[in-house]
Amino acid sequence: MPLLAIDNVSVSYGKAEAVRDVSLQVEKGQIVTVIGPNGAGKTSLLMAAIGLLRSTGRIIYDGRDISRLETEERIEMGFCLVPERRELFSDLSVYDNLRLGAYSRRAASGEIKDDIAQVFDRFPRLLERRNQMAGTLSGGERQMLALGRALMARPRLLMLDEPSLGLAPLITREIFRIIASLRDLGVSILLVEQNARAALETADFGYVMETGEIVHSGSADALMHDPRLIATYMGGSEVS
């Protein structure tokens, strides 16, 4: 049984349909990626999955239909999203941001402290900046904080929306290395990316989305060597 099954989900803004009848699955322990050009509806899909956007169709998480649950209830079930805009608390310190990441767990403060220490182990840069306001961080650090904050909820399924957006290639590589390491931690990941090559290199399975629909799917390896996809998505943003 997949951990997450998105079943015939559609999202519309007024007349325009941003997502049309999309179905996909994430198995436990997998990294699944959804790639596609800007405006394909990838972000809308994630927002619908977490309940921030209204949608039709079913969203089944851990065997339970969560389509009617509030966003906050989904979070409490260990289903989390790091959104494209990161949505950090800019006037709170890095430490407080992390602490709030565990809000949904209602855990004892000792346990939270341990988890924060683990996040600092994973992202030493954040430790250096623990008392700094989140708003003063650089782009890469912000993404690390967003990831770290999401990990504080001890998610079972983590959705990442364009983690490489606006980051220089060097930092992008670092972020993807961390994403890969999360899988070893037992976190399943649904990764939405424009940077198709980096995403497929990290993922187990991939879907290609175009104008609101899934147009291809397959193992990440197969997609990476699909000549049509190479021409469309992997020629564009590389130097070499």
Next chain:
Amino acid sequence: MSRLQLRLVAIAAVLLVAAAPLFLDPFSVTLANYIGIYALVALGLVLITGVGGMVSFGQASFMGIAAYSTAWASALMDYSPWFGLLLALVLTGLVATILGAVTLRLQGHFLSLSTIAWGLAIYFLFGNVDGLGHFNGIPSIPPITIGSFALISSERIYYLIWAVLIAAMLLSHNLLNSREGRAMRALRGGDAMVESVGVNAFRIKLITFVISALLAALSGWLYAHMGRFVSPTPFDVTRGIEYLMMAMVGGSGYLLGAVVGAALITLLKDWVQDFLPLVAPNAAGQLEIVVFSALFILFLQYARDGIVPFVAKFLPQVRRERPRAVEPLPRRTQPEPGQTLLKVDNAKRAFGGLMAVNDVSFEVRSGEILGLIGPNGAGKSTMFNLITGALPATGGKVVFTSSDITNEPQRLIARAGVARTFQHVKLRPKMTLLDNVLLGTYARTQSGFFKGALGLDRAEEEQARHEAMMQLERVGLGDRPFELAGNLPLGNQRILEIARALAADPILLVLDEPAAGLRRQEKLALAKLLRSLRDDENLTILLVEHDMEFVMGLVNRIVVMEFGSKISEGEPSTVRNDARVQEAYLGGVA
């Protein structure tokens, strides 16, 4: 529906208004007078709130200043009501200018709150200043006379009120479709965008504010001479919100909304006053305000747009003609290629302790495309903002065509020939493509508020429209000029921003990530456009971009920034082989 048909409908409406007193009973005529008077205030609110995005609760006090001015002049000093009108307009204009100058720099809700505060202060002033009758008011105000014809009865003043209202609506309509009117409509897009096309946003806000106050003043003058009595009560903040309610219920973005809203609320009020005593004989007075407030809250919760736009959805669209080809607007002469056009000299910008831009120097030469690249957080956007004047520099100098533009206001830099686009697209989604591009011609045209309102700007307007249409066609968006900008996909919105920048006839085009969100084909088309601008028109372009392939294939030279400093500069091939650049930036991918 054609323009001719539209005119016929308008003429029929005016005739209907003119004939109304012939078949209405006297009480209804009086109601119609109130509707006209309130609609004038609401019209001001449509301009300031619906169009300009500034919510004012204080219009009633402007009405009061005018009413008291003319009451004082005509009832206490025995001057003519026409002198009273002059005094009313001058005083109201003066007060509005001072209040506006002080408060209009504030962010939205602070501005609105301040209108409550000065609305109250002015109200208490009416009740406490000696010689204005305190809270008892000023009675026996003479009627308005035209020659020896005194406008005493409701039927007589009716024509004056509605003539004034219709004239005010026509002038406002013309104004909104003129150069300054477009700037007014653009205000909601934020100061940065408005200033980037050379508009003095504060001036436009202030003038809009004063116009709306003057409309309230006209209304106050009519009110005083119709009721022949003034007291502070009709000018308190409660009334202020009633006027706001009229404008919003009618549809605060639409001139007609003022009349529809005023009529609806006035008639509803009349009905409620008749009806409530039947339901609750003892508490009718209290309940009236409860009922109205509750209705207004319900309206704001569920039908914010108002009646006019709702009805308009079911009416035929007015056909609009594409701009005619006329003599183009005069153009600047571009500088000879190869000269230093822009010189950034040791520019610095600190945010708190962080140096976002630290001693950066580079030059942009005329006729070239210069790419500014670097990792995220390298300070590229800050550098852009220093050049375009969106942020003041902490130190250093920026020189453009040999004049120092460091810390000049954005609009003056724009007027000097620097046109920009934004990383986060700043367009007016509810204005048409053509109107959005027309904004770009602002600095190249001259017509002011008076010319616009009186329709004396048509020749220049034709030229500007022609220019905007040419730019739309050039960027490839010429097929649907009357589409709303918000309906375009994001990539095309970026292209539309470029058309707007081009409409300003710039010397230097500054593009912030123009290719972000474009598909591959669109990127190729964009690169082709930028190349032709450089090669065929000697336009100089400075761009920030993340897409390496796009940058490398397009630019003449590159400046690389990292952590606020410049680390490399030169031709693409040189920069690509620079070890520091490879390490910091390219190394991770290649």
Next chain:
Amino acid sequence: MTPDIAAILALDGIATGAIYVLMALGFVLIFAVTRVVFVPFGDIAAFTALTLAALELGRLPGTVGLVIGLAVLATLMELYSILRAGSYERIPRALLFYLVLPVAIAGLVWITSGTLWPMPFRIALALLLILPVAPLLDRIVYRPIADASVLLLLTVSVALHFALVGLGLLFFGPDGARTESLTDAMFMLGNIPISGQTILIVVAAAIFCGLLYLFFDFTLLGKALHATALNRTGARLMGIRPERSGTIAYLAGSVLAGVSGILIAPVNTIFYDSGFLLGLKAFVGAIIGGLISFPVTAIGSIFVGLLESFASFQSSAFKEVIVFSVLIPVLLWRSYTFQHTEEDMDE
């Protein structure tokens, strides 16, 4: 003006200012968390004073009817939205918070309304009764438009204020009231008499400021409220429910409004519509603090109290004109010191 008179005016001003501090903090708190400029704040303070006055006379306060009416309306709205969403498991909780608790409080006051309780009980009852008003108004008025722009919310607030003034007249009648003083103690500082009431006001204001500071800086709930204020989407993604943060802010605001109403009731005669001016003066203080900073808000509110005190000595007719006019230079100063955050207005 002799120094003695100046000192008396200053003391008076500080006392009034301290009350404004409480109200201004309430404004800032509610605005920060919900983006609502809660104009009816002053009305709630005035209603508390009138409630206390009614309890003192052994009468049934109009607040009882108001609370029951609001509770019924809020419950109906909540049930409607629950039924539409089909999440029936939320019904018991909704009934408890929106209906049972407020009605139980109102019922308690109703049943005991014949007996004349000692002062501390009366105060507690008045506070308890006023507590649900703001959260219920939140549910009825603001919740359906939680995503609207600040300006729209402000417009709604102003309309709500007028509705409350009408309801106030309906429930409390046109007569003003002044309650017994909380203490008759009197101290002398040199030649200047200081009333126990003044000291009480200042101490109460200080205590509540301290509590608010502790709450925001040291509790996870306080941080969650702050987080909601900073970024609603971000907060939701952490599992923080913005509606719940809002309710807590409104509850805290109710306490602040209630306490300021009780403190001012023995000093001024309060009418059903006195709240607006009180609230707006406090608001001048809140604006001095930019609707963000708690400490600057407190200083600003004291300043407004002092200004009012001296202004009424110089020219009582123009007292209000002076207080509201001072907002203009304040705003001018604010407009130049603001960090300009560009925010596009909504369409």
